[in-house]
Amino acid sequence: MASSSEVGHAKNISNLETMISYCTGYGAAYNPSNPELTLQALATLHTESKAALKLVKTTERPFKDVEGQRKLLFKNLKPLATKVMGAIRSSGAPETVVENAETINRKIQGRRANTKEEPTPEGEKPKNKISVSQQSFDLQIDHLDKLIELTTVEPKYNPNETPLQVATLNNYKTALENINTIVKNAYTPYSNAMIARNKKLYDPEIGLVDRTQLVKNYVKSLYGASSSEYKQINKLRFKNIE
Incomplete structure (x- = not known):
């Protein structure tokens, strides 16, 4: 199912096409002095906007495919780390090694070492907490690397x-790194396609939305x-979409 933003982009482009049709219907009376508002300029804008939107869809598919593959491959990381922890504990490794491994594993699992909440003193604002989940893919790989290094030297x-x-x-x-x-x-x-689309549709100087407002002002x-x-x-209706 398409997101509301995707629908919004397409609706803006569709409404531009309708606007061009209306302006064409005004015949010779529609004769703006601003070259950006001519029927030819609007038609070019419509064509380029459609192409920009299509490029986003074209580049999104391969990204989503490999993103799904990454999610699937990373899915095994947490249970694997749990099994490694069991192997470390049962190996008879020194307690310091076990404790270091537990610290790394907590980061992989996204857990706090101490989940007890400290009460905020009356009259004081709650402290900003730095996230300890560290669940980004780069960090997860780094945590795994540290766990492997620990098992290598033990x-x-x-x-x-x-x-x-x-x-x-x-x-x-x-495999995770790759x-x-x-x-x-x-x-x-x-990402570059989305930037280009947003510039074509929403740039305050040359974007579709601002251009259509100029057309409305001219017709008025x-x-x-x-x-x-x-x-x-x-x-x-033409809407700016972030």
Whole structure:
């Protein structure tokens, strides 16, 4: 299902097409001195706006595909870290190693070390809390890397289970790094397409929305505020969408 913003972009472009049709219907009377308001200029704006919107859709698909792949690959990270913690605890590793591993695992799981809330003294504002979830993909990879490093240097960590062995963990980390890079690279053209679309539609100097307001002002000056022509064209709604 398309988002409301996607529908809004398309509606703005559709209403521009309707506006052009109305202005064409005014015949020779529609003769603005501003070259940006001519029928040809408006038609070009409509064509370019449609192309800009289409490019967003074209670049969004590959980004969404790899983003879904990344989500699926990262899904195993938390349960895997829990299993690694079990292997560390059962290995007989020193308590300091276990504690360090627990600290790293809490970050992977997105949990606080102490979940107890401290009451705010009367008359004072609550303190701003820095998020400790650290759930961004880059940070999760970094946490996993630290957990792997800890298991690598701990001689007692030597599980028989292949998924928990250091070599397998390193392979998994590499896979996470690779898919994360692919997503970043796929997002760049998608992000650039959205920037171009927003400039074409919403730039305060050259954007579609501001241009259509100029057209309304011209038709108002041409026929008058109470005219049927102005009422006809003024009913068209164009919205700035962030």
